[in-house]
Amino acid sequence: MQNEPFFKRDGQFYVPQPSCRGPWNPQSLHGRVIVGLLGCEIEAKHGSPDFMPARLTVDMYRLPGFDPIEVKTTVIRDGNRIRVVDAEFISGGVSMARASVQFLKRTENSPGESWHRPNWEVPKPADIELPTDGRQGMGGMWAMRPITGGFGQPGPRKTWMSEVREMVEGVPLTPFQRVSLAADFSSPFANSSTEGLGYINSDVTVYLHRLPATEWIGFEVADHHATDGVAIGECWLYDEQGPIGQASCAALAQRRLTPGAPPAAAKA
Numbered sequence: 001m002q003n004e005p006f007f008k009r010d011g012q013f014y015v016p017q018p019s020c021r022g023p024w025n026p027q028s029l030h031g032r033v034i035v036g037l038l039g040c041e042i043e044a045k046h047g048s049p050d051f052m053p054a055r056l057t058v059d060m061y062r063l064p065g066f067d068p069i070e071v072k073t074t075v076i077r078d079g080n081r082i083r084v085v086d087a088e089f090i091s092g093g094v095s096m097a098r099a100s101v102q103f104l105k106r107t108e109n110s111p112g113e114s115w116h117r118p119n120w121e122v123p124k125p126a127d128i129e130l131p132t133d134g135r136q137g138m139g140g141m142w143a144m145r146p147i148t149g150g151f152g153q154p155g156p157r158k159t160w161m162s163e164v165r166e167m168v169e170g171v172p173l174t175p176f177q178r179v180s181l182a183a184d185f186s187s188p189f190a191n192s193s194t195e196g197l198g199y200i201n202s203d204v205t206v207y208l209h210r211l212p213a214t215e216w217i218g219f220e221v222a223d224h225h226a227t228d229g230v231a232i233g234e235c236w237l238y239d240e241q242g243p244i245g246q247a248s249c250a251a252l253a254q255r256r257l258t259p260g261a262p263p264a265a266a267k268a
Helices: 031-046 175-191
Strands: 007-010 013-016 051-060 069-078 082-091 094-105 142-148 158-163 199-201 203-208 216-227 230-239 242-253
Touching: 031 051, 031 069, 031 082, 031 094, 031 175, 051 175, 158 175, 175 199, 175 203, 175 216, 175 230, 175 242, 199 230, 216 242
Parallel strands: none
Antiparallel strands: 007 013, 013 069, 051 094, 051 203, 069 082, 082 094, 142 158, 158 216, 199 242, 203 242, 216 230, 230 242
């Protein structure tokens, strides 16, 4: 990865780089880097090979600016089969988001057969040509290989996504960090309409039964509904070998701030 990382390390702090900029306010961070950094820090401090990070939930209740970030983690439960870790995202001395990861002990599957959704049948990323305009996610924040549908288009939506930046300078992305960083995409992909994206998500929850085996993560919109300005969206997640889990979010109706506007004090 030769692109600018999202964060550089300065002692106990993470310093956001321009690549962290989000779509709602030019002076604030993108939700995906908030989710990604929380997942990254929890895994780095508390992950282990014999435990699977089966669930990541992130609440985003304020929209952070470009102040140095501190992430504080707390072990809630560390048992033989389940480990629960919380983390707090602190920007400029103010709590902006929190996360919880549930690690489950890896064992063997229970016997018997259960119904499940069939694997999607789509082209591999390498077999999909780039759009003729060379378009990538948010000006190259990530790589995309669209399969069907897209922002502003009605009907089913499917796409491949791959990260093109390190979360923290000099630290290669792990499979779980790739999912954490990509998970926020479930909101714009599921909640955008023919009029564009009018919802800002206040949370993300990811469920995984296994980690991705490849760099490409597939998103398939499973559902979207909205009432009184409150939306929910959900996507099924895949890698090139098959299903890996799902990502869902809640979101609020929102309008973008214009360039030069002061930083938003609160996300929700």
